[in-house]
Amino acid sequence: MNTQILLLEDDSALQSFLQTLLESQGYQVEVQAYGQKGLQWLGQHHCDLLLLDLGLADMDGIAVLQQLRSWSDLPVIVISARGKEQDKVKALDLGANDYVTKPFSSAELLARIRASLRVPRGQSQQFQFGDIVLDPVQHQVSRAGTAVHLTKTEYELLLMLCRHANQALTHNQILKHVWGETYQDRPEYVRVHMAQLRQKLEQQPATPRFLRTEAGVGYRLCID
Template sequence: MDIKPTVLIIEDEDAICNFISAILTSNGYQVVKAKTGKEGLSMFTSHVPDIILLDLGLPDIDGLEILKNIRQWSKTPVIVVSARGHEREKVAALDFGADDYIVKPFGTSELLARIRTAMRHSPQSAAA
């Protein structure tokens, strides 16, 4: 029996979240969804995902704060998926510990490739 990698999507826009979820599910991933930063942090601790897709523009907590929080105690790969495309925002997210940054809108193949790459480089995959 194959164990499906778990992806936590922290995204407040339903259409985008459902789109990403459908892509991932059809490509063999298990998906956990959160609409707020607070819910995302809770889901992260309870589901222990293999990778996180994190939007920066959340209704309650800025995505960079969530990233900083996660990096205090976890090396789980985090890919920022954001409409914020300015270089300074990308640099800030990467400096705070994001493994990658993808700007909306994005292609399905690119998203899947970035997930595969981040998981290949993660400490969890090295231990497996």
């Protein structure tokens, strides 16, 4: 089955451009201009990815995202002219997998789509990036075949990043999952442990290949 993408965008010129671009890459594309109609379509059809504009005519895209997340974990990439960090953080905290700010290049959008579609599924598989392997069954991490000792917090942080590979994760998403509800708005906790992970896993910790910073937002594990 070809990959099915729903484009939820009310700008007719951008609709036409993106539909042509995506179909040229072999994707099947459904275009909807209204949030409620888009949600109804998702409830009735198979879909692999949602491209979601926030400035829809009938409802805010954030409301679409909130409704969708109540019943689906479908990958969502927000495409929006709202480029402020707080807008990105809000969308990501509410369950968006990625956020692309308008105007964007075709190459960037296609790369983000490919990355979101590559997100590993399942809880028991091994995760590998570069020469690093995480085995969630054995609770082991190795680099170039040699075991790497991680603290419990470092391991949980890395496991979360692996399970959401190629997705931008906010500080609060990470804090809530790894540290718990009472540790919201403490990004320094994440920064310290991310720095420790980079020292143990990256060849050049100061310029990491895999454990990337999303400025003002959080972090992303980038898997080639």
